[in-house]
Amino acid sequence: MTASAAAPTAASAVVAAPALRVRDLSVTFTGPRGAVTAAEGITFDLARGEVLGLVGESGSGKSTVGLAAMGLHDPARTRITGSLEVGGTQVVGALDAELRALRGSRVAMVFQDALAALSPFHSVGAQLAEAYRVHHRGAPRAEARDRAVDMLERVGITAARARDYPHQFSGGMRQRVMIAMALINSPDVLIADEPTTALDARVQRQVLDLLDELRREHGTAVVLVTHDVGVVAHATDRVLVMRDSMQLELASTERVLTAPEHPYTRALIGAAPTLNTVPGTRLATVDEPEPKPRTAARAVVADARPLAEVTDLYVEFGGGRTWSGRRREPTRAVRGISLSVREGETLGLVGESGSGKSTTARVLAGLQRPTSGEVRFEGRDISGAAGDAALRRELSRHAQLVFQDPYASLNPRRTVEQIVTTPLRVHTRADAAERRERAVELLEQVGLSADHLERYPHEFSGGQRQRVGIARALALRPRLIIADEPVSALDVSVQAQVLNLLMDLRDELGLSLLFVSHDLAVVRHFCDRVAVMRHGEIVETGDRDEVFDRPSAAYTRELLAATV
Amino acid sequence: MLSYLIRRALQAAVVLLAISATAFALFYAAPSDPAVIACGPKCDATQIAAVRESMGLDEPILAQYADYVRGFVAGRTISDVDGTPIACDAPCLGYSYALHEPVRAAITSRFPVTLSLAGGALAVIVVAGIGAGFVSALRRGRPTDRVLSGLTLLGASVQIYFLGYALQYLLVYRTGWFALPGYTPPGEDLGAWAAGLLLPCLVLGFVNAAMFARLSRAQLLEVMHEGYVRTARGKGLSPLRTHLKYTSRGAAAPLVQLLGLEVGALLGGAFITETVFGLSGVGKLAVDAVVQNDLPTVVGTVLLAAFFVVVFVALADLVVAWLDPRVRLA
Numbered sequence: 001m002t003a004s005a006a007a008p009t010a011a012s013a014v015v016a017a018p019a020l021r022v023r024d025l026s027v028t029f030t031g032p033r034g035a036v037t038a039a040e041g042i043t044f045d046l047a048r049g050e051v052l053g054l055v056g057e058s059g060s061g062k063s064t065v066g067l068a069a070m071g072l073h074d075p076a077r078t079r080i081t082g083s084l085e086v087g088g089t090q091v092v093g094a095l096d097a098e099l100r101a102l103r104g105s106r107v108a109m110v111f112q113d114a115l116a117a118l119s120p121f122h123s124v125g126a127q128l129a130e131a132y133r134v135h136h137r138g139a140p141r142a143e144a145r146d147r148a149v150d151m152l153e154r155v156g157i158t159a160a161r162a163r164d165y166p167h168q169f170s171g172g173m174r175q176r177v178m179i180a181m182a183l184i185n186s187p188d189v190l191i192a193d194e195p196t197t198a199l200d201a202r203v204q205r206q207v208l209d210l211l212d213e214l215r216r217e218h219g220t221a222v223v224l225v226t227h228d229v230g231v232v233a234h235a236t237d238r239v240l241v242m243r244d245s246m247q248l249e250l251a252s253t254e255r256v257l258t259a260p261e262h263p264y265t266r267a268l269i270g271a272a273p274t275l276n277t278v279p280g281t282r283l284a285t286v287d288e289p290e291p292k293p294r295t296a297a298r299a300v301v302a303d304a305r306p307l308a309e310v311t312d313l314y315v316e317f318g319g320g321r322t323w324s325g326r327r328r329e330p331t332r333a334v335r336g337i338s339l340s341v342r343e344g345e346t347l348g349l350v351g352e353s354g355s356g357k358s359t360t361a362r363v364l365a366g367l368q369r370p371t372s373g374e375v376r377f378e379g380r381d382i383s384g385a386a387g388d389a390a391l392r393r394e395l396s397r398h399a400q401l402v403f404q405d406p407y408a409s410l411n412p413r414r415t416v417e418q419i420v421t422t423p424l425r426v427h428t429r430a431d432a433a434e435r436r437e438r439a440v441e442l443l444e445q446v447g448l449s450a451d452h453l454e455r456y457p458h459e460f461s462g463g464q465r466q467r468v469g470i471a472r473a474l475a476l477r478p479r480l481i482i483a484d485e486p487v488s489a490l491d492v493s494v495q496a497q498v499l500n501l502l503m504d505l506r507d508e509l510g511l512s513l514l515f516v517s518h519d520l521a522v523v524r525h526f527c528d529r530v531a532v533m534r535h536g537e538i539v540e541t542g543d544r545d546e547v548f549d550r551p552s553a554a555y556t557r558e559l560l561a562a563t564v
Numbered sequence: 565m566l567s568y569l570i571r572r573a574l575q576a577a578v579v580l581l582a583i584s585a586t587a588f589a590l591f592y593a594a595p596s597d598p599a600v601i602a603c604g605p606k607c608d609a610t611q612i613a614a615v616r617e618s619m620g621l622d623e624p625i626l627a628q629y630a631d632y633v634r635g636f637v638a639g640r641t642i643s644d645v646d647g648t649p650i651a652c653d654a655p656c657l658g659y660s661y662a663l664h665e666p667v668r669a670a671i672t673s674r675f676p677v678t679l680s681l682a683g684g685a686l687a688v689i690v691v692a693g694i695g696a697g698f699v700s701a702l703r704r705g706r707p708t709d710r711v712l713s714g715l716t717l718l719g720a721s722v723q724i725y726f727l728g729y730a731l732q733y734l735l736v737y738r739t740g741w742f743a744l745p746g747y748t749p750p751g752e753d754l755g756a757w758a759a760g761l762l763l764p765c766l767v768l769g770f771v772n773a774a775m776f777a778r779l780s781r782a783q784l785l786e787v788m789h790e791g792y793v794r795t796a797r798g799k800g801l802s803p804l805r806t807h808l809k810y811t812s813r814g815a816a817a818p819l820v821q822l823l824g825l826e827v828g829a830l831l832g833g834a835f836i837t838e839t840v841f842g843l844s845g846v847g848k849l850a851v852d853a854v855v856q857n858d859l860p861t862v863v864g865t866v867l868l869a870a871f872f873v874v875v876f877v878a879l880a881d882l883v884v885a886w887l888d889p890r891v892r893l894a
Contacts, residue, residue, distance in 0.1 A: 029775035070798055116791035120890050121813050134800045165889045181799075479762070 003469050005517035016090040019188045019221035020069065020107075025082035025092070027064050027073065036258035038064040039245050042082070046189065049215065051222045053236035053253065055229070055248055055268070057491040058462075061245035062225045066191040068092075069223065070109050071099035087188045101117040105135040108182035114174035118166040124177045125162030128152065131181050135345055151180040155210060161365070171353070172203035179211060186218045200352040202562040208235050227491060229272050230521075233257055234564040241265050252522035258404055263289045271496035273525035275349050275563060279544060280503065280525065283496035291500075298507070298528070306376075307512050308399065309340030313373035315359050315536075332360040335536040336373070341480060346506060346513040348527030348544075350520060350559070356536040357516045358484055364514060366392045377480075397427055400473035404485040406465035410457040416443070416468055417453040423475040424453060442471040445508075446501060468500065472507070484516045520563050524548050532556050566636065568893040572881075576874040583870045584863055585629060591859045592625045598859055602661035616801045618643045619661070632658060632863070657867070658860030664852070667864035677747045677845035680761050681768060681837065688699035688769020689776055694819060696773070698778025702807065704785060712777065713784060720775030728840035735763065745841035764841040768834055772826060774785055779822065783815035817884045817891075824880025825873065832869025 025042040028035050039061040046052050054062045067073055068084060071091045084091045086107045092100065111117035119127055128148035129219040133139060135332030149159045157169075157175040164173055175195060182190055192211065196204035212235065215222055224236055232239055232253060238255040241248040241264070249261050258268045270284030277283075280298050282291035319330030334356040341364075343348045351357045362368035363375055373391035376382040377395060400423070410419055420442055421435040430438065440450045446467040457465055466486065473481055486502070487495040503526065504512060517523050523530060525543060531541040532553065540553040551557050591598075599616040601609070607615070616622050620631065620643075634640060635656035642650045642659045650659055650666070696716060700709045735742040742748065743759035750757040788811055796806045814837035833847025846865055853861035885891045 072794065072797060100800045100802060102800070105799055109795075109798045111791060111795065113791060115793045119792040119796070119810060121810075121888060130801075131799045166891050 001411045017085065017235055018020050018045040019048050019050075019087055020044075020223070021083070021085040021088075022046075022065075022069075023069060023083040025065065025084050025527070026080070027061070027068055028079045030079060034403065037245055039068070039231075039242075040247075042240075042242075042247050044240055044247075044250055046221045046223065048221055048295060049219045050238065051212075051215065051224055051236045053232040053239040054225045054242065055227065055232055055239055055494060056242035057227060057268075059244075060242040062242050063193050063419045064245075065242075066109065066193050066223060066225050069107055069189065069191055070103055072103075072109075078521060090463050101135075104131055104182075104187070104212060105185045105189065106187050107189040107202075108185070108187040109191040109193065110175070110195045112177045112197050114171070115166060117178060118174060118181075120166060123163045123165055124157070124169070125149065125152065128162075128177070128181050128184055131561065133186050135185050151184045154175070154214075154292050155180040155433075163298050166538070170203075171199055172207060175199060175203075175207050176210060178216065179207070183214055183218060183220065187220060190215070190220045190222045191225070192222060194227070195224070196231065197228065201559060202352070203562075203563060205562040208564070211235070229257075229269050229492065230274065230475075230564040235444050266290075267346055271493040273499075273521045275521055275524060275548070275560065277521075278355060278523060282500050283502070283525075284493075284495060285496045286493045304343040304345065306340035307343045308377045308514070309338075309375075310360065310363060310370075311338045311376075312369045313337050313372040313375065315356070315368060316365060330338070333536055334363070334370075337533070337536070337538045339541060341514050342529075343479075344510055344512055345528045346515055348523035348530040349514060349516045349533060350518065350530060351533035352518060352559075354535075357531040360533070361482050361484050361514060361516050363400070364480075365399060366395045393427070396423075398478050399480040400476065400478040402466075402469050402473050402481060402483040402486045406462050406469055406488050407457075407489075409469055410465055412457050415454050415456055416460075419457070420458060420467060420471050420475055423472065427476055437559050438475065439471075442474055443468075445474065445505065446471045447497075461494070462490055463497055466490060466494075466498050470498075470501065470505070474509070477509070478511075480512045480514065482514045482516075485517075488517065488519060489524065495522070502526070520548075520559060532559070565893065570630055572878045576871075576878070580867055580872050581633075584632070586857075587863045587866045588629050588632070589625065591857070591862060592628075594857065597621075598661070598857060601857055612858055614647075635710045657864035660853070660858050660861045662856045664857040669867060670861060671846060671864055674844055674846050674849050676749065676848065677766070678831060678833050678845050680747070680750070680757070681764055681834055681843065681845060682827065684761055684765025684770060685769040685830055685834070686827060688766060689773045689823075692769065693773030693776030694780045696777040697782075698784060698807075698812070700777065700781040701784035713781075716774040716777040719770050720778070722771065724767060724771050724836045727771065728837065730769060730791045731763060731790070732841070745843065747843050764837055764843060767840075768830075768837045772830075776819065776822065776826075780815065782820055783818060784811055787811050787814035788809050813887060816887050820883050820887070821877075821880045824876040824878075824883075825826075828873030828876035829869070831872040831876075832863065883891065 016245055022044050025039060026037065027039040028037045042065055044052065054065060056062045068080060069086065069091065071094060072320065073080065080092050082092060086102060089102060089106070091102065102407040118124070125145065125148050128151055129141070129144040132147045132312060134145045136144070149162050152162055153159060155175060157173060157180070166177065169177065175313065179195070195211065196207050199207060208231065211222070214220070224231070224286070226232060236253045238251065240250045240251050240480070241262065243264055249256065249265055251261070256265060257269060260269060264286060267284045267286045270289065273283060284291055298548055312337055313334055315334040316330040316332050318328055337360065339347070349357045349360060359368060363370050366382055369386035370383050373383070374381065377399060382391060385395050417436065417439050420439045424430050424435045426440060436453070439453060443449060443452055448464065448467055448471070457468065460468065483502075487498050490498060498523065502513070506510060515523065515527055527544055529543055530547040532539050532547065534555050539555045540551065547556060548560070551560060597619050599612050599619060602619065603612050603615045613627070619627060626751050631640065635652060635654070635658065637654060639654035639656050640652055642652050644650055644659070652659060652666055655668070657671070660667050660670055696712045700712045702707045732745065736744055745763050748756040748760055756888040793806060793810050793814070796810045797803070808843045833845055833850055835847035835851045837843070838845040838848040846868065848864035849861065853865065881893065885893050
């Protein structure tokens with residue numbers, strides 16, 4: 001018996017009812033420390049084949065709404081009120097057996113991190129076949145297998161790979177598998193929760209296009225949960241903006257992008273630089289939706305001398321010999337690149353994941369030993385810094401790092417004062433009072449205050465933590481800051497704050513920066529010069545306008561075209 | 565796969581060699597003289613010297629050890645206290661002058677006891693330990709979970725000799741609900757075999773099950789929040805099927821690894837349990853040999869225990885690799 005046959009009344013209601021009808025939906029988590037409302041008063045309709053963008057920053061409740069449509073909240077710890085109907089079937093308060101008939105059959109979900117969301121223990125073919133069989137009881141195994149293979153082929157994965165496991169696929173292919181699995185029973189509604197957030201631009205574009213094609217084929221209505229305004233503009237018909245678990249506005253995508261009603265929406269849209277924003281301008285933030293333009297244009301001496309440079313750099317991992325004497329093929333992360341960061345400039349190092357950009361940054365920071373090639377800082381050979389503690393220590397006085405993940409890169413057991421002053425303790429003879437004074441100065445420089453000295457990292461938001469990380473990096477007044485994806489883990493409006501801060505600081509302090517990023521729009525906004533990396537090689541390097549307006553490499557053009 | 569097996573076998577050989585050498589060296593350094601013990605209390609100095617020579621104890625330790633290893637690989641002839649030759653086939657573990665029998669025979673005759681005890685205890689560990697952990701995790705925070713968690717805490721904190729004697733007193737002597745613990749070969753009387761081992765297996769299993777219950781509960785609770793478990797629910801699978809197919813599998817690896825160690829350790833002998841219930845297994849043999857300074861038996865039992873641990877740890881790794889395709893055998 002198929003699922004649709006199980007609910008004949010609902011099937012006839014589909015014609016009249018919208019695919020998804022949400023009225024005054026509220027979701028409250030009841031925990032030991034009291035109740036937390038994650039979504040409140042959400043009301044919208046979703047027609048067949050329509051794409052609704054559910055937009056907001058992390059913690060705004062957008063994923064909560066998505067999970068509520070699946071009935072996936074733990075009933076023991078969640079209170080849901082209001083109404084949520086999938087094709088006329090009420091989800092709020094439904095029994096688990098009713099929800100099971102619905103899930104995966106009439107409403108399905110695609111999660112952000114496909115590697116975590118797919119079972120590591122079963123082949124992708126088996127996982128798809130299972131999704132089919134759950135709702136086609138009694139269907140022969142062969143039928144489910146054929147269906148799974150068909151669906152995989154539909155998303156561009158060959159039948160031969162159906163036996164492979166998720167970890168054997170690339171990120172983009174895994175997300176295709178997720179999508180194929182969600183659509184195998186042709187659901188009425190698809191909830192896609194940040195389906196492309198972890199993907200590189202080109203892959204993101206492919207996945208969004210695929211999603212769009214399949215939506216047309218199946219007539220599926222899609223709720224696209226995202227924080228990315230570019231994705232919203234590219235892929236949605238209407239937008240629902242959420243903030244602090246409330247519904248802020250609901251309108252057509254065009255309307256929201258061009259004439260947003262709410263200042264917050266305006267800030268959210270203005271916060272992310274695009275390929276059309278004027279580089280170097282202050283970005284809008286939630287506190288400052290209409291920022292004052294920066295006064296002076298950024299002046300960079302064109303032929304400043306190089307501060308840090310690598311020449312003909314190679315980095316290989318692995319290699320060596322197996323115990324039986326066979327030679328292992330090394331991973332060639334960086335293959336003969338040369339680049340330099342000049343005094344006072346910001347060099348953007350762009351590339352997709354696995355292109356070798358982070359490895360290059362680690363070499364310049366003295367954390368990774370190069371396999372061959374020259375590495376210099378102020379003309380001095382620092383290629384041995386990774387194995388020479390004294391040299392690395394000296395280098396770290398002048399070159400400091402800002403990391404991607406502000407949660408992982410700060411020691412949770414140390415106060416902000418301890419974190420920020422550690423470099424001073426290691427490198428200077430400043431006493432406790434002097435160190436504290438410098439810490440206050442640094443915190444004020446990054447927009448925090450002396451009140452924060454005694455606090456621990458977990459008491460801060462992601463953006464504040466990244467400020468602490470920047471303050472730590474600035475403690476020794478370094479000449480070079482190496483920032484590896486410093487804003488990619490942050491929400492757009494927080495990203496805007498941190499970018500604004502970095503722009504202020506580099507003007508104020510005359511810093512040189514190596515800015516590693518996969519986000520072309522951010523790099524274009526922030527950097528003076530750009531180097532584009534692919535497969536461990538530099539395919540193009542030049543001034544910002546040159547690279548972005550007249551890209552010479554085909555790969556750069558491809559990347560630009562894929563940026564949504 | 566083949567290269568993995570070869571590597572693990574080589575590894576095992578190295579471990580066993582190192583352990584046997586250590587045990588040998590330790591006992592060579594011990595203050596008491598094996599020749600005196602072998603000869604008996606009535607021997608005079610010349611007799612002891614003769615015994616020492618016939619046992620090969622006057623040779624340097626390296627030569628003695630080389631003899632031992634050669635005997636293990638190819639077999640050798642050993643002379644008894646009085647000089648009569650004893651043939652010892654490979655794998656020869658030496659001759660016990662205290663027991664007056666080859667070490668291998670001494671172990672082989674006691675091993676069925678240890679095997680039965682280990683098997684029964686293992687069943688208790690898997691059913692009561694891992695089972696309790698599973699139920700606890702599914703009923704997290706409810707009364708069932710509290711009761712089971714309390715029981716496992718009891719199991720983790722109570723000592724075998726106390727629990728063993730207490731239960732033996734209560735269940736055997738006071739009420740007669742359980743048969744008197746003891747070992748009857750299963751070929752002789754299967755019922756008596758089971759009845760005699762029931763209490764020892766329950767006690768040994770219960771005490772060791774506690775750790776598994778706590779670990780499996782913690783593992784399952786952690787895995788329940790994994791993305792793939794949510795995906796499985798999102799497909800429309802029932803909670804029970806989700807747990808059986810996804811959560812358990814995700815939680816299995818550390819349990820299997822610990823279980824491998826546990827089985828290896830159990831097969832090496834459970835001295836306290838064997839002593840409490842008067843069973844003569846390998847554990848008791850080993851400890852008696854230490855007390856009597858019976859070097860060949862000590863080395864033999866130590867090697868046996870190490871062998872089982874090495875083998876079952878390697879097997880556990882194979883099972884983990886089979887459960888999780890991401891794991892590569894190395």
